[in-house]
Amino acid sequence: MLKIAFHPSYVYPLPPKHRFPMEKYELLPQQLLLEGTCTEENFFEPELPNDKYICAVHDPDYYYDFLNLKLSQKEIRRTGFPLSRALVARERLIAGGTIMASEFALQHGIAMNIAGGTHHAYSNRGEGFCMLNDQAIAARYLQQQKLAEKILIIDLDVHQGNGTAEIFGGDDSVFTFSMHGEKNYPFKKEKSDVDIGLANETKDEEYLKILKETLPQLIEEVKPDFVFYLSGVDVLETDQLGKLSLSIKACKERDRFVLQSLKDKNLPVECSMGGGYSKEIKHIVEAHANTYRLAQEIFY
Template identity: 35%
Template structure:
C-alpha cells in the first residue's frame, strides 16, 4: 500500500498577485494524481487527511516567544518580511495542518514502510525566526516525533531541495539521534549556510549525470556510516533545469531517477521513509505538477517491484 497525505487547505491561501510562492501546486498535484494518473484504492493508493496540531506542540522545537508572536500576529514587520508571506489566520491554520501532515506521514511510513506528503519541506524555519516561506520546521518536528516511535533510535533527514536546509541544521545541531544531510546548490539561498551533519554543495549548472553520480556516492556512504532506522526525505523539484529559483541543470528524468534511487535504497535496507514534496518554483504552477508527480511514480515502481 502507498499512503498519500493531503488536505485542501494547502492551496487555500490568498496571496498578493505575482507572489513567488506557487500556492496552487498542491491542489493541482492532487487533481493530477486522481485525473491523469488515475490513482485510487484499487491500486493500493490510500489518501489520508491530517488533523491540525496545536500551537503548543511546536514550543518544544521553536522558541515559545516566537510561536506566541507568530500565532498572535505580533511579530515585527521585518520578521514577517523575512518569512515572505503576509500574515493571516488562514496562513496559521495552513501551517498547523501542513506540519500535522508531515507527522502523519511519519506514522504511516512506520506502519507501511513508506508515506508521501503532498506538502511539507519547510526547512528554512529556525528556533526563533522563520525565513524563506517557512514559518515552522516540519522536517525537524517530524524527525523528533519519529524518535518517540518504537524501534526508531536514529533518524536521517535527506534534504534534496536545491536550497540548503539551514533551519533544520541549526535546530538539530545538538541532537546526535538525528542526522541532517543536505544536497543543494552552493551559490543559492540562504547566503549563510550553517553546517549540517552532511552537506553536499554542488555548483550552479550541475547536470543530471553529475548530480546523480555524486549524490549516489554520498548517499550510500551516509547510509552505511549512520545506519538510520528511519528516513525523512525532502524531494524538492527546484533542482530542475527550468526552475526559477534553482540554478541546476537537472532534467525531468533526473528527478525521477533521484527519487527512485532514494526510495529503492530505503526499501532494500528495509528503512521506513516519509517523503515530502518540497520546493519548486514557476510562475505557471501547472508546470510543477509533472515534476512533483515523479516522486509518486517512483514510489509506485519501487514498492510494486516485488
C-alpha cells in the same frame, strides 16, 4: 497503501500573488487521480498537531507570537508571507500532515505530504516562506513517542536546509544531509552534518554521480531507523530560482535512487515536496508526480 496528506488550506490562505507556484498543491492530486496513480483512498486530511510537539522543536516565545499574530513586521517580512490566522492554520496543518504521514510510513514503508519541506524555519524564527519546520517537528515527535531513535534527513531541495541544520546542530540522534546549490539562497549557510554545495549549472550526470557515491555510504554510517526525504524539484533546468540544470528524467532518477535505496534497507520514509518554481506549472507538477509514481512502483 500509499497515504498522502492533503488539505485545501495548502493553497487558499495565500493571496493571489503568492499562489503560483503554490497551485501545484491543488493540481498534483488532480493529476495523480486523473492518471490512476492514486485513488481518493490514498489521500487523508491532516489534523492540527498538539502545540507541545511544535514547541519541542520551536522556541515557545516564537511559536506563540506566530500563533497569536504577534510577530514583528521584520519577522513577517523575513517569512515572505503576510501573516493571518488562515496562514497559521495552514502551517500547523502542514506540520500535522507530516507527523501523520510519518506514522503511516512506519506501517506501510512510505507516506507523503503534498506540501511540507519547510526547511528554512529555524527554532526561533521563520524565513523563506517557511514558518514551522514540518520534518523537524515530525522527527522529534517520533523520538518522543519512542517510534524511532536515529533519524536521517535527506534534503535534496536546491536550497540548503538551513533551519533544519540549526535545529539539530549538535544533536547526534538526527543526522542532516543537504545537497544544494552552493551559490543559491540562503547565502549564509548553516552547518548540516553533511553539506554538498553544487556549482551553478550542475547537470544530470555529475549530480547523479555525486548522489550515488554519497547516499549509500551515509546510510551505512548513520544506520537510521527512520528517514525523512525532502524531494524538491527546484533542481530542474527550467526552475526560475534553482540555478542547477537537471532534466525531468534525471530528477526522476534521483527519486528512484533514493527511494529504492531506502526500500532495499527496509527503512521507512516520509516524503515532503519542497520547492519547485519552473515558469510552466506543468513542469513542476510532472516532476513532483514522478515521486508518487515511483513510491507506488517501488513500495507497492
